[in-house]
Every structure is written in structure tokens, then in C-alpha cells.
Amino acid sequence: MMVMTKAFRKNFRIVGFQFFLLVQFICFAANAFSSNTAHQPPPTILRFGVHVSEIGSFDPHLAAGSQDRIVADMIFNGLLRYEPGNAPNIEPDLAERIPEFELIGGKQVWTIKLRKGVMFHAGPEIPAYELTSADVVFSFRKSAKKQSSAYAGTYDGMRFVAMDRYTVHIIVDKPTSPTLFLPKLTNYAGGFIVSKRALEAGGKKVYQAHPIGTGPFYFERYAPGKKLSLRAHSLYFRGKPLLDGVELHFLPDIKHRDTGLLSGKLDVIIGSGNKKWIEKITKQPDVQIDTHGVGEVMTIYMNTRMKPFDDIRVRRAVALALHRKGFLETLAKQFVAPVYSPVPTDFLPGGLNQGQIESLGLMYSQNIAEARRLLTEAGYPDGFALQLVSSEKRLYRSCYEEMSRQLAKIGIDCHTQVVSHSTMHARIRNDPLPLILYVAWRPNADRFLSRFFHSDAIILSGEKPDTNFSHYSQVDRLIEEARLEIDPKKQIQLWEQAQIRILNDMVALPIMSVKQCYVRSNEVHYGHPLISTMALYPQFTEKTIVVEDRTDSNR
């Protein structure tokens, strides 16, 4: 009886919601019909308060900041896409279906069949036109070039061939598993499909001022420091969005954002991990807090080429001195979860969970005595002092402080210099430090391992210096061969063995993952579940709606 009641309630809600959508649609149609004759209601615009003051780049292949990714997500599509709100599950987007490969002459040939009737937005210099294989090939070739893409390395060894108007072959010199290959075609980073005609007509500059894609919303105007306006793409291949448009309001201060939300001037804002703020906003009746993946991973990297961390005993002593619980408590518990391997197990394959880590004896549970013993054994019975650099961001500062407190227990004295976030990024890449606490997200295990632990990514000295702050090089072969392994199981085993080696050598100590936090008005319905998203925001799609009829001046 209870089950029936629950089912009935659930069905009632769904039916009610569908009825509501129908009513909204009818109202919308009626309004559209009457707009030419009578009072024209204001358009339904979703107002989104973001934590930055400007857009970094409208070119999706150069998007770095979360605001850039947010805009790219709404304007552009990939051949595939992460299911809205449910990454890393992948589904077809511009492609008709998930592609499969065949091995021809030792090379992997992936065949992509394009969806027909997909229309690009109209631009200032070109009208709307249908997406073809030429646009796809153009986009990937652009992504594969360092000059036009931040993700060029991702597409090394790949060639793109338009077979016909709707068919593209991607030829991979070194066969790659679907686990690693398919994300390259998604609506993330270099996978976005841009307009060949627009770029050829206007050059790079056109995308700096007016990005043109196939997504549910098209670019209308941008006022740096104020807002960015997007409008509904009426020819969107999944149907015209229910929203008339989306506005990004640039409000770096959380106070301004929550004030705007609570006053009704904003519909959705990027929240804060501050526990007090969370407690305050939670008490508000008309808003809803959403925390979801993917969560960026906070890891402590130890420089294996710098004394005293060139001694494994010192690194293990540091690991044994640290306790994850202290770090987790610096943030509201809704946002954080412990992480035990360099690749997080949430949302990605290839990580090691707590049980596996414990069974392998790599847990490094806090053991101050053992830590001291190791330090003593290593020749540091009284510990030593460390010079560290922290971002000014609250998350970094609080975690550096927590780390300092814990390491102090074994005699390690941390001196942390707080700098701007960008300075921190620059310092840690250009000035090797013995120990770095870093928060980042990578789309897959290979990216995590390659960028943090492959010797090519060693800062300053690596062939492609990136974020290998540990100067570690013992798992290069594992990472490389895993990258080329097309059997997903074996690939994961190699990733896992790489992480075991990393943890055994205690090159890095994963601490926790930090989820994203967004707050929305109860009137906002995203139109999809919200579990995790690679777009680093809740994702506004053609199904997203704001249900309240707002006709006041707050618009």
C-alpha cells in the first residue's frame, strides 16, 4: 500500500509536471500569438549569477575558466555529449549514435554519422546553415592545433576525414580504448564543434566577439563586468528551448549573488563552500541548494627531487601525519568526500576506492609515532621547515592551514605564503616547491595521471610541462601503455597499478573531492537530474524552465 502510495505520488508529480509544462507551453503559445495584437509579456529569461567578472574566451577550444565552459556548453555541441546532469555517461549529440571503430592497417578508424538537419546559429556575417562533415573536420583540426586550441595534445595522432556530407572518419594512429577516445568527441574542451563558415569568414576575432554554434542558445550580447545575454535557438535540433534566453550576471562577491537570488533578481547563483554561508542559505524557504559532481580533487603533491622529500621515508612520514578528516571539516559536509587515489572513483573509471586501498596496505592512516619514526630514520628526528605557497582562495587557505597544523605534530614547520590564485598557479609551475596542495579536475584517469605524474608534465623540465609538481617519472610506461590499451579492463588495471606505485612511493596524497554548489530559486527546473556535470554548472538546456510568471520590474 505504501509502495502504491509512493508510486501514485510519483506518478502524480510527473503527470502534474507534464500538465504544468503543457499549460506553460499553451500559455507560451498563447502569449506568442497575442504578442502581435495585445500586451506582450516579457520573455522568460533565466538569470544566472556567476562568481567571475568576465568571460575568458568564447572560443570553446580555448575555454579554461568555468565561466567559459558554461557559455560553451550552452552555445556549442559535441558529436557526443555527457548526459545533462549525469556525467560521465555519454550519449549521441550531433552524431546519430555512439561511434564504433574498426582496425584497418593497424590503425583505428572511427566512423561518425552526423545527425541531419542540425542548424548553426545565424551570425552577423552569415545566415544560419546546416551542419555538415566539413564543419566537424574543421573543428577537430582546429582543436588539434596548438595555435587554436588549449587541448591540442588530446588529438595528437588523429586524422579527420569527411567521407560525405554527413560522415566523418577519425583515423587514430595508435588505437585507443573507447574509454579514452569517446570523451574526445564530447561537448567538453576540444570536442566542441564550431562553425567553419563563421571562422573562415571572420577569422579568430569573430569568436572573440560573437561565438556561433549549434547549441540551444545563441549569443546575443556581452557586457564585460555586467552580463552576457543568450537567446533561445529556435532551430535547435532538439527543439526550441522553453526559456527565451539566459543571462550570466557577473557577481564575484557571494553576498551580491545571494542578495540577488533572495531578492528575486537572480534565478540561479554559484554558491560558496563556506559553512556559515551554507547554513544561512539553507534556511531560506524559496531557494534550493544543489551540490553535485564532478568534484575537483584536492591532492598534496610532494617533490621527489627536493630534499627532504626525495627520501621516501619522509614522504611516508608526511602521509602518516596527515588526517583527511581535518581537511574535510574545513568545508560544509555537503560538498566534500574523501578521496584515496590520485584518480577519484566518483564519476570516473580507473580510481581505487577505500576498500581497495586498505586491502593493498596503502591507506596511510594517521600514525604520528610511525611518522616520527620514519622521520627519525630519515635523519629528521626534529622535523624540518617548509616554505609553501597558497592561493588566496578560501578553500586553499583553509586547507593549507589545516595541513600546517597536522604536520606540526611531527615537527614539520610550514610557512605558507598566500598569493592570488593566478599567482599561485604561476608560482607552483615556475618555482618548484617541496609540497603543493592543488585542487583540480581532469576528465579521465589518463588526464589525471598524465598531467600530474608523467615525466613529460614535470614542471619546467618536462617535455610538456604541466602539473607534475612531484617531478615523478616512475609510472611513465604504465600511463603510456594504458593510454594505448584498447581493452578497458586492462587499461584500468594499468591505471590502478600506476596509482599503486604512486601511493607506494607516496608521491602524492589524495585528500578529498570538492563538489560544486549552486543555489536556485524554487521556480527553476533544470529539466534533468543533477548528479554530476562536466560543464561545471547545472546545465541549462532546451528543457530548462522558470515557472513563475514574472512581470514586475525586477526583470
Next chain:
Amino acid sequence: LNTYPKILLTILPLVFLLIATTVGTTYYFSRKALTGLAETWLDTRLSEALKVVEEQNDMLYRYGLEKIQASIRKAQIDAGIALSEIEVGERGFIFAISEDGHIAIHPDTENVGMDVSQTSWFKSLKPLRNRLIHSTPTGDNLAMADFFQPWQWYIVASDPKPEVYGVANRMIPWMAVLGGGGFFVMAVVLMFLARRFTEPLRLLAEKAQRIGDGHLETRIPITSRDEFGTLARMFNRMVRQLQKSRQRLEERVAERTAELFNANTRLMKEIEERKQISKENEKLQNQILQARKMKAVATLAGGIAHDFNNLLMGIQGNVDVMALDMGGNENHKKQIETIYGCVKSGSRLTQQLLGFARLGKYETEVSDPNRLIEDSVGLVDLEKTAVMVTTDVQKDIWQVKIDREQILQVLEGIVDNAVQAMPEGGKIHLESANVQMDDRLAALRGVSTGKYVRVSISDTGTGMEDGMIEQIFDPFFTTKQMQRGTGLGLASAYGIVRNHGGHIDVKSTVNQGTTFDIYLRVHEEEEKVPSSKAYCKGDGVILLVDDDPMILEVGQAMLRKLGYSVFTAKGGKEAISHYRDNHKRISLVILDMIMPGVGGGEAFDSIKTINPHALVLLASGYSYEGEAAEIMNRGCSGFIQKPYSLQLLSEKVNAIMKNDG
């Protein structure tokens, strides 16, 4: 036991043994083959497992992880996962045991770490590939094991026996069913065949039994060409021979039996006939004795009656003449009537005597028996009695030729006796019926075969005992008081009926009544109607011949009254003489038949010698039969019974004379 069950009891166990052996052998070799098959694929799975662990171990060396315990452990875990994915049947699995006897890898994680070092099967493990049976909580498993040196692991590919031998085990019920079914089918077939093969034998035995029981018509219906067929043909041939012999024997016996039977029948018939003859002889003897006695009495009675009749004739004639002479004188009419009455009584007495003596039948005529019954009833004076008379006559009754007066006398006498037998009243019933007397009845009753009319007179009187019935026809036997009867009634009746060729039967039961059945011979010729009673006068000369002078005198007077001239002769001799002399004048001779000297017959012959055309009226007091009939047959013109009346005389004389004229 018969051959059929013997065959079944002998072969069915053998069939069962054969099927059981076949099933058992099949199961054994199936199991053995499955063992070999299982070892093969367990060995294959084990090789795959070794390849998996070798790959993991190689991976460790390839990446320099061979000394990192966590990496080794992870490789082992991954190997375990890979091993668990190797399919070893549905229930089989691959697991690993460390050298010290602890389970390192097992698909059931609860078993990981379990110490099996003390188990016998573990102790039997060798660092070589080998087969073993190891026990689990769910039963024994068939397994193949090998030792992986780098990790010091025994890798074991194991499969539960029930699965290894699943096919064989699943075969058991099928084989049982097939075996049972096969046995059943074979049993049925065997029974059928045995029945088919032993059927001729059974038939032989059965038919031989029948033949042995004497049914030689039995044949053995076996037509096959095998030994049974030959045996049956020989047997049938033998039986046919036997049957023929028996038939001949039976025919001889039958013939002999028939002869004996016929002889016996003849003998019996002869004995019967002899008995009958003896009885009849005895009866005849009695009858002869009775007849002699009766003849003697009848002769006496006849003589008396003859003489007495002549006397009465004299009286009757004279009285008739006197009455004729007296004309209408009434002075002596009463006396004359009295004389007539006496003469009549005397005449009745003589009639009885003559009837008894069978001499009383004078004149027969065709009569209706039913009329006789009516007349006889009318003669009985029933007014003074309480007797009721009933009749039941047959309508188409045959006619009889009788002396009506005599038969009426008989019926009257019997009815009178019946009335007297019922002094307190009763019933008398008379009936008539046509009967056919066959030879047997005719012989029994002493009469001739032919048609008879039976007149039955029954009363409900006192009846008679058997001894009395035998005597009732004896003369002078009477049950009446002396003054009431003469004892000649029934004797006379019997004589009269017998004299008519008939017979009287008497049936009587004491206190119930008596029935007299009178059988009268049927007359099958037409008879002329009696003439009227008017005197027939004539003329002519008549020679009256009688030895009794009174008769001569009366007769002469009567003839003269009738208009005739009369010569008289006292005897035969005189009559011949007289006729010879006057035959041309004499028209008619009235000739007495019984006369001393030349009797009536001789005289008749003489007269006929004289004149073959002479007319002769024979007169006699005896009946017509006997000598009278012989004379009549010799050409006599007529017969008249004495005593005769003037009326009768005139009719007889007139009739002869008229015929002649």
C-alpha cells in the same frame, strides 16, 4: 508349467539382465568419458588461469612492480577477478591456495584466507599439474591443479562432481525410463513372439486334448510350413484315419444295436401281443362262456317266446277277427281291449325274451336318433317323480337303421331304470353324438369298424359298484324289488343293441350316477318312408303254411278278411305238395320259417323249384338275421315278424302282390 511361461520365465530375466547390463555399461562409460572430458577442459581452464596469473606477473616485471607488495597484491586480485571470469561450467570455479595452505583467491570471498593445509587433498598436491578430488562443504569436486612458482600458488580449476557428471546423472532417470521402457517393450515383444511361437504348440496340445477326449472331428488349424505345420498335418491325417475307423466301428455298433433294438421291439411287441392275445383269449373265453350261457338261455327264452308268440298270435288273431266281426258293437269292446292289453303285455315280454335271445328284431328302418331320444323321453312318466330330464343332441346326427320299436324299448328301459335309481329325484341327461369307431375300439367292443351314433343316458342316481356293473346285463339280474321287474330289461337291451350290431358301455360311480353309452351303427343308404296304416285288401289265393294250427286258423281268418282266398298247410312237406298241385292258382305263399320236419327254408327252396317266380312271404317269430336272411337272399319276396297284426299282414301281402303285378 506350460512352455509359454517357461519361455518367459527363462528369457525375461535374461532380457532384464541384458538391459540392466547395457544401461549400467552405458552409464559407466558415459561417466568415464565425462571424467576424461572434464579433465580435459579443466586442464584447459587451468591453462587459461595460469596464463592469466602469468600475464599479471609479467606485467609486474614489465613495469618494475615485482617488488612492490601492493602491486603484487593488486595483480593477484586482478588475477583473481580474471580467474573468476573464466567459466568452468556453471558451478565450477578456479581458486588459488598459497603454499602454506591458505586460500588466496576464491570467487567466494568468504573462503579467502581459509586454512586448508590439513586437508588430505591439499597434502596430496604436488608442484606438478595433477588431478585431484577435493572436498567442499557442498560435496566433492573434480579438479586439476598446478603450481605457480612466482607467487607460490597452487592454482586449482575445480568443478563439482554433480556438474561434471551432470549429463550422466541426468541420464540416470532417462536411462531408467528407457531401460524400463525397453524392458517393457522387449517383454511385450517377447511375450508376443513367445505366444506366437508357442501358439501352435498350445493349439497342438489343446486339440490333442480334445482328440484325446474323443472329439475326433477336431482338426489342428496350423497351416504354417514349419515343423508345427508338418506335425499338425500328420496329426490331422492320423485323426482322420482314427475317425474313419471309429466311424466304421460306430456304424457296425449302430447296425448291431438297431438289430438288437428291432429284435427287442419285436420281442416286446410279441410279448405284448401275446399278453393281449392272452387277455383277449381270456376275454373271449369269458365271452364264449358267456355266449354259451347266454345262448342256452337265449335258446330257451327264444323257444318260450316262439311258443308264447304263437299263443299270443292266436289270441291276437282271434280277437282281431272278433272285433272285425263285431263291427260297431260295444258290448264286449272293453273286454276285447283288455285282451289287447294282455296280448300286448305278453308280446312285450316275448319281445324282451326275443331281444335277449337276439331274436327279436323283426323289421329295421332308417331312423333319426335324435327323434328316438325325444320319443324315449316322452315315454317316461315323469310326473310322479322329481326327476329332471335334459337333452343335448347333435344337430347333424347321422341316421341309423334300426328296429325302432326295439331300440325305443331299450332307451325306455334304461331311462326307467334311471328314474328308479333316483327315488329322491335327480337329473337324467340324454345326448347324441356322431362317433367314428376305429379298429382298436371296434375290436375292444366286439363290433365292426365304422360310423356310429352314440346315445348317452346319464343319471345322478346311486350309481353302481364295479362288480355290479359286470352283472347288469345278465338275464334276471336286478336290483329292483322282485315284484317290480323281470330282470330281463338290461339283458334284453343289451341283446337288442348287439343284435343291431351295436354296443352298450356302462360307466358308473357310486353315489354320483351312471352313464349308458349306446352305440348304434349308422345306416348309410336311403330308406323308403313307411307306408300308411290303412288295411290293404286284395284278391287272389294265398297258401298259408305254419305248423301251429292256431296260426293257420287265425291267419286264414285274417286273410279272408282282407279279401284273399286261403289254402292252409300244416307243415313244409304239405305245403310243397299243395303248392305243386295248385301253384298256378296260388299267388302268394306265407311260409313259417321254423317248422318241424321240412322247415321254412327247405320248403321255400322246393317252392322255388316248382315255380321260380313263386311269391313267398316268410313269417317267423325270430329275427330277420340268421336263417331268415339266408332265405331272403335266396329270392324270398318278404318277411313278416310274428306275431303280426292284420294291418301289418295287409301291408306285406299287398306290397308283394303289387310288386309282382
